[in-house]
Amino acid sequence: MLFIQYPKCTTCKSAKKWLDDNGVEYTDRHIKDENPTYEELKEWHEKSGLPLKRFFNTSGQIYRSMQLKDKLHNMTEDEQLYLLATDGMLVKRPIIVKDDVVLVGFKVDTWEKEIIK
Numbered sequence: 001m002l003f004i005q006y007p008k009c010t011t012c013k014s015a016k017k018w019l020d021d022n023g024v025e026y027t028d029r030h031i032k033d034e035n036p037t038y039e040e041l042k043e044w045h046e047k048s049g050l051p052l053k054r055f056f057n058t059s060g061q062i063y064r065s066m067q068l069k070d071k072l073h074n075m076t077e078d079e080q081l082y083l084l085a086t087d088g089m090l091v092k093r094p095i096i097v098k099d100d101v102v103l104v105g106f107k108v109d110t111w112e113k114e115i116i117k
Contacts, residue, residue, distance in 0.1 A: 004096075006089070014106060018108065022115075031093055032088045036084070053072060055092055057091055094106055098114075
């Protein structure tokens with residue numbers, strides 16, 4: 001299982017603690033040091049079944065400074081994926097990738113259902 005996170009993010013810290021407390025084995029990946037690629041993002045988006053907008057860190061400084069709230073609806077899915085691949089700080093975190101499950105953000109009830117089966 002892949003755990004993609006930003007160490008300074010409080011939500012990521014909570015998610016990591018939850019994984020550790022529940023004895024879940026994972027590979028830790030720093031999203032800023034190793035940004036997800038276009039190919040990874042495309043695959044994760046398809047597996048997740050989520051709208052692509054959910055992969056954007058809408059509360060982040062870069063998202064706001066680029067005024068993406070007003071621009072995303074005019075962009076194709078490919079353009080959005082390429083944009084996400086340019087900077088890990090644009091990507092919502094944490095992300096869990098496990099087999100055919102991709103979770104974006106940290107919601108305990110969802111993680112319990114999908115990770116601890």
